Amino acid sequence: MSKSQRPLSPIERAIDAACGYKPxxxxxxxxxxxxxxxxxxxxxxxxxxxxxxSAYRVRFSCPKCRDExxxxEYFDAQGRKIDCDGNISEEGR
Structure with a gap:
């Protein structure tokens, strides 16, 4: 079972609640x-x-991969690429 699929610990649930996240x-x-x-x-x-x-997903190299x-890159909830101001980029249309 991956970390994202395991049940949340009580502290993780408390953090989610404090951030306004609902299951x-x-x-x-x-x-x-x-x-x-x-x-x-x-x-x-x-x-x-x-x-x-409007950013929903941010693509950035993790510390293990260390891309030079x-x-x-930013994406909205519909998966469209957006610029730093939240406008849909030409690539995202």
Whole structure:
């Protein structure tokens, strides 16, 4: 069973509740999915102040993969690529 499929611990449930996350939600409004483009690892993380408001998923290399380019890509809830201001990019249309 992967970490994302295991039952949440009491502390994880308390953190989710404090962030406004409900088990029926995919991700809390104060969080985004962080995804590594190299290995595919995913994790819910607190939204960074530099993330666009409409960002749902952020692709960025994890510490294990250490991509030298370190390119950050943002996607909205519909999977469309967005720019740093939250506008749908030309690639996302």
């Amino acid at each position: 029926t939600d995919d991700v809390a409004p104060s969080q985004v999915w962080l995804e590594c483009p190299q290995c595919g690892r995913k994790q819910r993380v607190a939204r960074d102040e530099t993330d666009p408001p 380019a370190r390119i950050v």
